[in-house]
Amino acid sequence: MALRFWLAGVAFLLLVEPGRAFPSGTKGPPALGSSSHSVHYFSTAMSEPNQGFTKYIAVGYVDSQLFNHYDSITRRVQPRAPWMEKMVEEEDPEYWERNTEVEQDNEHRFRRNLAILKDRYNHSGGFHSLQRMYGCELRVDGSKRLYRQEAYDGRDFIALDTETLTWTAAIPKAQITKEKWEKDPAIAQRWKAYLEGECLEELQRFLDYGRESLLRREPPVGKVTRMFLSEGREMLVCQAHGFYPKEIEATWRKGGEIMEQDTFRRSVAPNSDGTYHAWLSIEINPKDRDLYRCHIDHAGLTEPLVLAWEAPSGHVGAIVGIVLGVLVALLLMAAGIAFFRRRQQEKAKY
Template sequence: MSPVSGLFPLLLGAIVSPFGCSAHSGRSHRLHYFFTGVSEPGGGLPHFSIVGYLDDEQFVRYDSETRRDLPRSSWIRKMEEHDAQYWDWQTQLSRSWELYFRVSLWTRFNHSRGHHTWQWMHGCEVSADGRKGGLSQFGYDGRDFLSLDKETLTWTASNPKAQVTKRKWEADRVWTQGRKTFLEEDCIDWLHKYLNYGKETLLRKESPVVKVTRKAGYGDLETLLCRAHGFYPKEIDITWRMEGNVMEQETRRGGIAPNADGTYHTWLSIEVDTKDRDLYRCHVEHDSLPEPLDAAWEEAGVLWPLVAGISGAVAVVILLGVILVLYLSK
């Protein structure tokens, strides 16, 4: 579930797996929920909302205006085929969380007048080798507030205001143990179940299209730019290499961003000496590639032979047409 932009630093794109990749598909998979509650709704922002993400795809949303869990992806609708009551009991669960935010967070916490925001992110992930991880973190007014330490069943307070809530939650072992149980058991079970329903979309592989271009700089320097686009899954390892050596310190990188069709694109550049241009390779490793791909800058081929060939063919056609017209006119 997605936090409101600019209010809580735990954005979906900032979630970094501590593992390399799920045992389900040879890479990591994540199931995360984002809860957002505001004291003064307005400007299109509901009083309360929940959004669910499997990997980077939003699949469900609930808010205080619709008061229903609504599907946000095609594959999640398959749940109805196996459980006709799925959306009803999910909605009841979401309504319970909405009540919790209103009663336990808003009424029991001293707020100053004005606009305030509570946010909660919790979820789990599974690595390629089967290791499991999970987190539960709260934010208040755009700042970290409390985070769960599953091993010690304690809450880490990020600011003095959180100390009272920290002591209250640590005294409530049922509440804290419930968060741990969800992260380590229920969440993992749902992650695998959802992956089975969405495997055609979420477990697909699409290869990157890679192209290297150049831009003249000052003196003997120029910039090589490597673009990779149209790839899925999101994870990709792309580096500049010179004679096999990784040139990480000299590399500038763009983020990995989504395309409209659900694939991703990214870029990286490096400034080089013109005379060394041919020594550089853009090295790409991705799950869709049977082996790493090395791309170099290539000068565009000369088009004149092709143009001349086309022109010659057109001339022949025209000549044959003239001969045919003259023959028929006789």
């Protein structure tokens, strides 16, 4: 399970869960039209060339919404969602202070552990990072997913198997860490107890207080466009935008048959307003164009959207013709004025 960690700026662009979404621009099955919810925490320590200290940053997300932030400059855990401040005020006034102390301790631990790994890899300079990702997910069917894993320089290093309470070394150099941690079973036990206890409890509290934004339903708006490729080939592109939550199911169908093997899709990506957009395309023979439909299903829809490519209406063509006619008239008028002025100037010279 590859970790998709950010290195600079700690940007979590589309909250892509490991192993749950396809990389941008790949073929694969559509996302499920469910609405699971999750809490994700990301911590990163970064050492940079010619810098005298290691930077540290930690963030927390509920689904795709950032709710807290800590860095080595402010050295404080700070709210990033309005509903979070309300929850702390009403239920847990010590939340920020308590978690600030935790992250300050984590900052020291990460710096020390990053130094250990740099020494193990014989890395004396350059840019290096140690990252941790952990959290819990509650799926729509009631099942849960727990995880805790780490990466060095952006590559998988070690992960906890929460079922067997053992550690999986992704690379040979992680074997030393695996053996050390498995000598102390309490490490894995504490993590599992937190993930299946406090983490899931926090998730429920977050959803209760952030209900207005986290549990909202915004249906997708869809359209189909056409692109010429070559003689006898064209591409139909189905676009869905402005939807929330992120999960959406979209397929191309020909005569009712799902054409998954021929579909090229991009991962669901976030918009600046907190909604999402997605698109999928298919290469076809223009003669079969009328047989293709794009099916979109989402929690915000009462029934699936079924879209086909539609030629521009006559009204659009008429409007375009009028606009072009006006532009031509203006150009002719400008040319006439320029000619008249030039003639007047020539007369003045004589």
